[in-house]
Amino acid sequence: MVNIKALDPDSGPEAAYGARLRRVRQERGWKQDDLAIQTGYSSKHISAVETARRSSTLAFSRVLDVVFGLVETAESFEREWRKLRHGLLLEGFPEYVHQERRAVEIRLYEVGVIPGLLQTPEYASTLEAGMVERGAVTQDQADARVELVSQRQASLVRMPPPLVFVVLDESCIRRPVGTRSAVVAQLEALLDFAKKPTTVLQIAPFAMGERRSLTLPITVLTMPDRSLMAYAESSQRGHLDRESSSIVPILTAYHQLQAEALSQSASVAMINEVRKGMT
Template structure:
């Protein structure tokens, strides 16, 4: 999250309506508005640290990579990073949402940027784990076929206890509100949490990486 950044949902909404067309994946903006209103947020990703947990430098490296691949313009890259900070700040509210994050081991081992960028990002994950409204687990490679997801999956529980799921293909995001498809994803997420490393084990794994040990 945007630790130390004072933000409100209203400022996020302004940024949302002002953001230029094309800098966010199709389907993602609708999810973001729901995310800012959620009581509970469950995150899973493989390969990349989820946006809500990214540092500015890590996010900037990802945006720069998209520019080099000719996917977005430099202006859109700057806008994407600024909007991410607004997104994180929108969740700094009272009471804050509960945020559960399970990261595939590849998220912490895949180098993004130089060593200083990764060290700052790993430190951010540890800081995130210490908050009273968060939970952080690493799904180790040893889970093998027990890992139920191969791509990003975000699950929202709203204040009225309704459920939503957000998933992505390579080019498009999709927000699903149908219980017949969302409830099975929630069940798989619970299975993921059961088989993933505990928070204490996960933090120890991250600390070992920061020390340069496998």
């Protein structure tokens, strides 16, 4: 007799996805081998997804929808996969990404790490590899997060493109992430970003000391109707603020930060100096 592993849908979103897949499959009287024939995926793959030993993918979810007749329905596996992927992100971040794609102006300040909008694929992959090594995410989850970085960057080349103002704490360019060649490539990507006609890149040097008006990362979006949104994160969640009474002081502090930070030409010179030190 085949030993069928019991599933606990309440143990996590991936387990719930797998349990639902098994239930829908069994309702049709199909074995895993039958579904494998229908989908073109191996029965081993299907078993791994059902028991949450492997994360599902967008491609697999779409194939399931075709096989089960759930394409573009409220019960589609693609819809559930997207909810699952968003579950890998901080609360509030998926909504921020949606608004980011609509913004006509993006102002961001980051500390310690290059922000996602400016990351090279290797830089993003290296950060996620560290998460996998620490057991914070699975490899499939890390791959999905790297894919999201690429999707976000694609919004910067829409027509017309948004104006993007970036202030990076000096720690962002001093902190090594990955191999020496990966660091050099990331710094060169920053230099290319600074050349664009719709971007401004500045470094807030360590020497600013107490004159640094912001101590935590922040993003301010200007929407097509000129309304403002601000996004910030804690260790547990992200928060998208739409209240002008709280956003205006943040925007004021951002302008003060820009005034004290290095000019773009001086910032480019600093990045070049760091890059040359890596080669």
